[in-house]
Amino acid sequence: MIAQQRVCRVARDARRIGASRVPLAKAAPGRKVVAHVATATAEKVDVKQAGSFDFNTYMVDRAKLVNKALDDAVPLKYPETLNESMRYSLLAGGKRVRPALCLAACELVGGDVQAALPAACAMEMVHTMSLIHDDLPSMDNDDFRRGRPTNHKVYGEDTAILAGDALLSYSFEHIARATKGVPAERVLRVIMELGKAVGQDGLVAGQVVDIQSEDKEVGLDVLKYIHEHKTAALLEASVVCGAILGGADEGTIEKLRKYSLNIGLAFQVIDDILDVTATTEQLGKTAAKDLAVNKTTYPKLLGLEKSKQVADDLIKEAIQQLDGFDPVKAAPLVALAKFIGYRQN
Amino acid sequence: MIAQQRVCRVARDARRIGASRVPLAKAAPGRKVVAHVATATAEKVDVKQAGSFDFNTYMVDRAKLVNKALDDAVPLKYPETLNESMRYSLLAGGKRVRPALCLAACELVGGDVQAALPAACAMEMVHTMSLIHDDLPSMDNDDFRRGRPTNHKVYGEDTAILAGDALLSYSFEHIARATKGVPAERVLRVIMELGKAVGQDGLVAGQVVDIQSEDKEVGLDVLKYIHEHKTAALLEASVVCGAILGGADEGTIEKLRKYSLNIGLAFQVIDDILDVTATTEQLGKTAAKDLAVNKTTYPKLLGLEKSKQVADDLIKEAIQQLDGFDPVKAAPLVALAKFIGYRQN
Numbered sequence: 066m067i068a069q070q071r072v073c074r075v076a077r078d079a080r081r082i083g084a085s086r087v088p089l090a091k092a093a094p095g096r097k098v099v100a101h102v103a104t105a106t107a108e109k110v111d112v113k114q115a116g117s118f119d120f121n122t123y124m125v126d127r128a129k130l131v132n133k134a135l136d137d138a139v140p141l142k143y144p145e146t147l148n149e150s151m152r153y154s155l156l157a158g159g160k161r162v163r164p165a166l167c168l169a170a171c172e173l174v175g176g177d178v179q180a181a182l183p184a185a186c187a188m189e190m191v192h193t194m195s196l197i198h199d200d201l202p203s204m205d206n207d208d209f210r211r212g213r214p215t216n217h218k219v220y221g222e223d224t225a226i227l228a229g230d231a232l233l234s235y236s237f238e239h240i241a242r243a244t245k246g247v248p249a250e251r252v253l254r255v256i257m258e259l260g261k262a263v264g265q266d267g268l269v270a271g272q273v274v275d276i277q278s279e280d281k282e283v284g285l286d287v288l289k290y291i292h293e294h295k296t297a298a299l300l301e302a303s304v305v306c307g308a309i310l311g312g313a314d315e316g317t318i319e320k321l322r323k324y325s326l327n328i329g330l331a332f333q334v335i336d337d338i339l340d341v342t343a344t345t346e347q348l349g350k351t352a353a354k355d356l357a358v359n360k361t362t363y364p365k366l367l368g369l370e371k372s373k374q375v376a377d378d379l380i381k382e383a384i385q386q387l388d389g390f391d392p393v394k395a396a397p398l399v400a401l402a403k404f405i406g407y408r409q410n
Numbered sequence: 411m412i413a414q415q416r417v418c419r420v421a422r423d424a425r426r427i428g429a430s431r432v433p434l435a436k437a438a439p440g441r442k443v444v445a446h447v448a449t450a451t452a453e454k455v456d457v458k459q460a461g462s463f464d465f466n467t468y469m470v471d472r473a474k475l476v477n478k479a480l481d482d483a484v485p486l487k488y489p490e491t492l493n494e495s496m497r498y499s500l501l502a503g504g505k506r507v508r509p510a511l512c513l514a515a516c517e518l519v520g521g522d523v524q525a526a527l528p529a530a531c532a533m534e535m536v537h538t539m540s541l542i543h544d545d546l547p548s549m550d551n552d553d554f555r556r557g558r559p560t561n562h563k564v565y566g567e568d569t570a571i572l573a574g575d576a577l578l579s580y581s582f583e584h585i586a587r588a589t590k591g592v593p594a595e596r597v598l599r600v601i602m603e604l605g606k607a608v609g610q611d612g613l614v615a616g617q618v619v620d621i622q623s624e625d626k627e628v629g630l631d632v633l634k635y636i637h638e639h640k641t642a643a644l645l646e647a648s649v650v651c652g653a654i655l656g657g658a659d660e661g662t663i664e665k666l667r668k669y670s671l672n673i674g675l676a677f678q679v680i681d682d683i684l685d686v687t688a689t690t691e692q693l694g695k696t697a698a699k700d701l702a703v704n705k706t707t708y709p710k711l712l713g714l715e716k717s718k719q720v721a722d723d724l725i726k727e728a729i730q731q732l733d734g735f736d737p738v739k740a741a742p743l744v745a746l747a748k749f750i751g752y753r754q755n
Binding site: 139142143144146147148151194198201202203204221222223224226227229230231232233234235237238239241242248249250252253254256257259260261263264265267269270272273274276277 | 484487488489491492493496539543546547548549566567568569571572574575576577578579580582583584586587593594595597598599601602604605606608609610612614615617618619621622
């Protein structure tokens with residue numbers, strides 16, 4: 066039972082965007098692959114085009130910008146162990162999807178990318194904190210992440226817990242301290258949105274319900290709750306905070322909120338689907354973990370075809386939210402939705 | 411060695427104000443004890459007088475106000491396990507020293523107590539988070555706090571970690587969301603001050619250095635760093651944030667910052683002293699833990715008399731910062747300094 070729970074936990078953990086078992090996207094079906102390049106984080110991405118928009122170059126540039134800002138935000142100072150531990154996980158690579166969403170939303174509504182950069186970094190700090198804490202022995206007990214020993218394997222459980230706490234705390238402080246040229250009311254609203262995405266209405270709540278649902282049959286409402294809170298909530302905050310910082314009106318914020326919730330839920334539905342298709346078609350080395358532990362998934366509850374339809378509808382509906390915008394300005398968010406929605410592994 | 415470390419950890423942990431081994435103050439030497447009453451948290455406090463100021467009644471009233479606000483701030487909702495776990499530790503009693511400092515500072519500078527109440531609650535949320543995480547098996551491994559099983563003994567390590575995360579995140583969100591009638595710039599500044607008190611410049615850093623200093627000889631600079639960061643930082647934030655929310659000018663904020671840093675450091679020096687005097691005089695059931703594990707303390711570095719002088723000077727200097735204020739308005743902060751400074755256990 067413990068071993069089974071362990072597998073279940075790994076599968077659950079891998080559902081998060083950015084977890085090590087989720088490689089960067091292959092080309093979307095029917096979309097031309099233009100080139101492969103190494104990202105700033107030394108991972109490979111495939112290019113998707115949205116008109117003349119070069120998604121790959123865009124993501125590489127954004128990752129560079131964000132990685133530099135993160136590096137500056139958490140300098141190596143006394144006590145070095147704490148800051149080394151924070152930096153070890155924060156600067157360990159990753160696609161920087163949340164920062165990219167935040168910056169893209171800010172620019173879409175006419176804001177300057179610098180206005181949203183501290184918030185974009187904060188989203189990555191929170192994401193990193195959640196990974197450090199989830200990897201702990203009392204949680205998922207993972208020894209490796211992104212090909213390296215997990216934080217607690219290097220620095221010990223006590224320091225790993227404290228590094229997570231410091232990153233979480235600093236995410237809020239950094240927004241308050243480093244955001245420039247934006248009215249204070251907007252910055253406060255961003256802090257509220259981020260808090261909602263983390264705590265008893267956010268990813269922590271999703272994690273608790275997921276833990277409680279292990280080895281249980283749960284309904285679609287509970288499954289949707291887990292998916293929406295564990296992953297979609299922080300994607301929502303990333304997009305909505307970018308829009309707020311860029312000065313979006315309420316109608317625009319709500320459109321982008323819908324966009325982000327849709328792509329967040331779609332990511333998880335697709336993760337469920339891939340678990341099944343991987344089993345059937347013998348694709349991928351981490352296949353069929355949900356099936357192995359009899360985990361409740363979208364395909365289990367709705368069937369494979371209906372689940373595919375749900376995911377497809379979610380992505381289409383997400384992209385529809387961008388209809389009223391200048392297509393050139395909306396291209397990054399369109400491409401990010403497709404990147405998330407049409408991945409093959 | 412493990413057992414010795416364990417004792418050391420307990421001693422270290424107990425250094426925090428509000429830890430279970432630190433009972434509420436007996437009367438200050440030479441001060442008249444007027445009455446004993448039960449606080450809202452069912453603990454006993456002794457009365458100190460500052461002129462006609464009834465400190466005991468004041469603290470009971472403030473604890474009631476804060477406990478009601480905390481109860482309202484974290485309602486019991488889905489997922490109940492998470493919120494039960496948060497409430498179990500948050501509403502477990504305690505003197506509410508940090509909220510009292512926050513509210514008193516706000517009123518001292520002419521602010522309304524309601525303006526600082528969300529921040530006052532946030533200080534207690536952060537304090538509670540630090541206690542939940544410190545009690546974890548990988549940290550101090552404590553089974554009991556305030557006479558009850560610790561959070562992880564009741565809810566499991568995973569939920570305890572997540573409850574701490576949710577409380578930490580919510581502390582910032584709650585300030586941003588619930589603070590009313592205060593310019594947004596001030597609220598943002600409060601969030602910065604709180605963040606500084608928690609993360610790599612605050613109590614987390616202090617905890618890391620304390621862990622690293624176990625079974626080592628450390629100098630006065632390191633000992634002062636630990637004391638200032640583990641305890642004084644959050645006391646500082648409590649006072650300074652109250653003052654900011656009350657609209658204090660920069661000079662007043664800096665005076666109150668000095669007041670709070672002094673009482674925070676004094677608390678720890680006195681804790682070191684009591685460990686020695688308790689050994690000599692056979693007072694108290696948790697006596698001589700620092701001596702038992704050869705922990706570096708103020709008396710060990712400076713001698714007992716010099717340490718007493720340091721503590722006395724710190725409290726006097728703290729109270730001197732309040733000299734320019736209306737004595738009636740300053741009475742709560744004077745009494746709080748004496749409460750911390752002249753405690754006998």
